[in-house]
Amino acid sequence: MTSTLALNLDRIRAAHERVRAYIHRTPVLTSSRFDDASGAKLFFKCENFQKIGAFKARGATNAVFVLDDASAKRGAVTHSSGNHGTALARAAKLRKIPAHIVMPKNSAKVKVRAVEGYGANIVFSEATQEAREAACASLMAQTGATLIHPFENEDVMAGQGTAAIELLEDADVDLVMCPIGGGGLLCGTAVAAKSMQPKIKVIAVEPENADDAAKSFRAGKRIVTKKNFTIADGLRTNVGERNFPIIQRYVDDVVTVSEDAIVSAMRRIWETMKIVIEPSAAVPYAVILEDKIDIVGKRVGIILTGGNVDLDALPWLRHESEISCA
Amino acid sequence: MTSTLALNLDRIRAAHERVRAYIHRTPVLTSSRFDDASGAKLFFKCENFQKIGAFKARGATNAVFVLDDASAKRGAVTHSSGNHGTALARAAKLRKIPAHIVMPKNSAKVKVRAVEGYGANIVFSEATQEAREAACASLMAQTGATLIHPFENEDVMAGQGTAAIELLEDADVDLVMCPIGGGGLLCGTAVAAKSMQPKIKVIAVEPENADDAAKSFRAGKRIVTKKNFTIADGLRTNVGERNFPIIQRYVDDVVTVSEDAIVSAMRRIWETMKIVIEPSAAVPYAVILEDKIDIVGKRVGIILTGGNVDLDALPWLRHESEISCA
Numbered sequence: 001m002t003s004t005l006a007l008n009l010d011r012i013r014a015a016h017e018r019v020r021a022y023i024h025r026t027p028v029l030t031s032s033r034f035d036d037a038s039g040a041k042l043f044f045k046c047e048n049f050q051k052i053g054a055f056k057a058r059g060a061t062n063a064v065f066v067l068d069d070a071s072a073k074r075g076a077v078t079h080s081s082g083n084h085g086t087a088l089a090r091a092a093k094l095r096k097i098p099a100h101i102v103m104p105k106n107s108a109k110v111k112v113r114a115v116e117g118y119g120a121n122i123v124f125s126e127a128t129q130e131a132r133e134a135a136c137a138s139l140m141a142q143t144g145a146t147l148i149h150p151f152e153n154e155d156v157m158a159g160q161g162t163a164a165i166e167l168l169e170d171a172d173v174d175l176v177m178c179p180i181g182g183g184g185l186l187c188g189t190a191v192a193a194k195s196m197q198p199k200i201k202v203i204a205v206e207p208e209n210a211d212d213a214a215k216s217f218r219a220g221k222r223i224v225t226k227k228n229f230t231i232a233d234g235l236r237t238n239v240g241e242r243n244f245p246i247i248q249r250y251v252d253d254v255v256t257v258s259e260d261a262i263v264s265a266m267r268r269i270w271e272t273m274k275i276v277i278e279p280s281a282a283v284p285y286a287v288i289l290e291d292k293i294d295i296v297g298k299r300v301g302i303i304l305t306g307g308n309v310d311l312d313a314l315p316w317l318r319h320e321s322e323i324s325c326a
Numbered sequence: 327m328t329s330t331l332a333l334n335l336d337r338i339r340a341a342h343e344r345v346r347a348y349i350h351r352t353p354v355l356t357s358s359r360f361d362d363a364s365g366a367k368l369f370f371k372c373e374n375f376q377k378i379g380a381f382k383a384r385g386a387t388n389a390v391f392v393l394d395d396a397s398a399k400r401g402a403v404t405h406s407s408g409n410h411g412t413a414l415a416r417a418a419k420l421r422k423i424p425a426h427i428v429m430p431k432n433s434a435k436v437k438v439r440a441v442e443g444y445g446a447n448i449v450f451s452e453a454t455q456e457a458r459e460a461a462c463a464s465l466m467a468q469t470g471a472t473l474i475h476p477f478e479n480e481d482v483m484a485g486q487g488t489a490a491i492e493l494l495e496d497a498d499v500d501l502v503m504c505p506i507g508g509g510g511l512l513c514g515t516a517v518a519a520k521s522m523q524p525k526i527k528v529i530a531v532e533p534e535n536a537d538d539a540a541k542s543f544r545a546g547k548r549i550v551t552k553k554n555f556t557i558a559d560g561l562r563t564n565v566g567e568r569n570f571p572i573i574q575r576y577v578d579d580v581v582t583v584s585e586d587a588i589v590s591a592m593r594r595i596w597e598t599m600k601i602v603i604e605p606s607a608a609v610p611y612a613v614i615l616e617d618k619i620d621i622v623g624k625r626v627g628i629i630l631t632g633g634n635v636d637l638d639a640l641p642w643l644r645h646e647s648e649i650s651c652a
Binding site: 027029049050053267270271273274275276277309312313314315317 | 353374375593597598600603633642
């Protein structure tokens with residue numbers, strides 16, 4: 001099993017070779033307006049333009065294509081109501097193997113349709129973690145399919161880390177900022193960046209309302225928290241058990257941002273850069289708006305993680321519609 | 327006066343050399359999803375990523391930098407409530423000359439702030455065409471500034487045509503689609519495309535609710551129409567007197583699209599391509615949604631004209647908020 005090997009740069013580079021033909025090399029965009037406002041030089045790695053609209057295409061594709069033929073034939077299984085499910089369904093279709101995606105009954109229809117569009121078998125479960133894991137276990141027992149966890153899987157982490165390789169090939173940076181949910185992207189990013197350029201600082205960012213990673217990082221041990229609501233729906237997860245030690249070793253700091261700053265950051269990126277990003281992707285730029293770290297004069301890489309957002313429910317319109325309809 | 331010379335490819339190439347240092351070479355994006363849906367290969371020239379958020383930066387910059395030093399010192403003047411005013415203010419600032427922008431009293435505050443941000447002198451007038459032209463004439467008499475009309479100016483047209491040069495350098499296309507309002511972009515695009523590749527078809531597109539160019543093209547003479555409301559605010563103008571003969575000579579057809587198709591096209595481009603475009607920019611893709619021309623098997627260039635949109639008033643949310651607040 002490759003998934004027991006440690007995460008390192010060789011493994012991320014191998015992942016890059018493996019997935020290159022199936023993903024976009026996304027552009028790195030800059031904004032003179034944002035540079036003027038921040039006093040830094042910002043490089044945005046646009047994974048919102050990635051296949052399926054998020055970086056998750058990288059990790060899922062690597063994890064599916066690294067399977068040996070016998071395992072692959074039995075298929076892949078995961079539980080996800082979000083981008084990882086779609087990404088795994090797509091990767092399985094590309095390899096022409098079965099995919100089983102466990103989704104909560106209350107999943108958004110648009111997400112169900114996206115997974116269906118790639119021909120995956122959808123199994124609906126109750127929304128609790130226990131119910132989802134039980135459904136996965138049952139599918140694995142029935143089919144022999146391999147579990148591809150959204151983030152507690154080194155092949156997934158290695159795949160996510162390929163975005164950082166491309167970012168560092170395209171931009172010479174002092175600092176990389178990356179959101180943290182379960183920690184798959186952060187682990188891949190931190191290992192890639194620190195291994196390629198040990199002097200690069202890696203800063204993880206999460207919402208104040210989902211600050212388990214910040215608390216864990218300060219405490220030196222993994223702390224699971226109950227979460228308050230955060231608009232950054234991709235970051236509501238607790239950091240993974242296999243991810244936390246990697247974060248302790250490779251990440252320089254974990255900082256948190258307010259919900260208001262996330263919404264402002266999202267809106268400013270849409271208005272100024274003319275690109276659509278999802279709330280979770282706005283979290284690193286929120287750090288700059290809240291002036292949480294010193295970036296003046298620095299070259300800062302920011303991973304814009306995805307662009308899958310409900311255009312009928314934009315966060316800056318919620319408050320207004322509450323007022324106008326009250 | 328250079329502005330009396332005919333519009334031709336040499337002039338557009340000269341404009342390109344002149345403005346190159348002051349504008350972005352915008353990317354040409356593709357979408358495998360849109361290609362699959364349309365049966366064509368689509369190339370989107372992303373002028374929403376241009377300086378000031380629209381192609382207008384090209385024409386205004388060319389028209390300002392082509393002025394001789396004595397004229398330039400006296401400044402530039404125009405009337406515009408939209409992107410051309412911002413573009414002219416920016417170009418004048420770059421050349422360090424005065425700019426006077428006549429804006430209707432009811433202009434959106436965000437547009438006023440954008441012009442102010444470039445240090446231009448704003449003169450407010452009544453919203454009628456007569457009042458705006460009188461205010462321009464008065465400013466010209468007072469200051470000796472040169473009028474730089476938004477579209478009835480060959481240097482502006484030549485500047486706008488530089489987007490087509492870049493598009494054709496980056497993509498080999500059979501057909502180019504371009505929105506038509508006053509006709510500045512269309513004239514530059516058509517002359518550039520037909521001169522570079524005579525076999526390329528050039529199709530102009532306008533809203534059914536502002537179809538003066540289509541009517542004029544069929545009648546063989548310029549017809550000024552009263553407009554119904556169109557969401558495509560950049561295309562509410564009648565085609566210019568100096569633009570129409572160029573359109574007759576270089577454009578293959580003018581087609582119209584419904585308001586519903588414009589809104590759908592705008593939304594699909596946001597959702598699928600993850601980019602922010604303004605309603606006017608969605609008009610060519612609306613042609614594809616309404617199946618108005620045969621593009622199957624063809625390579626189609628589309629100019630996405632701009633991305634300046636009010637994020638508090640998205641067209642697909644209007645109807646819904648009317649219902650929910652009724």
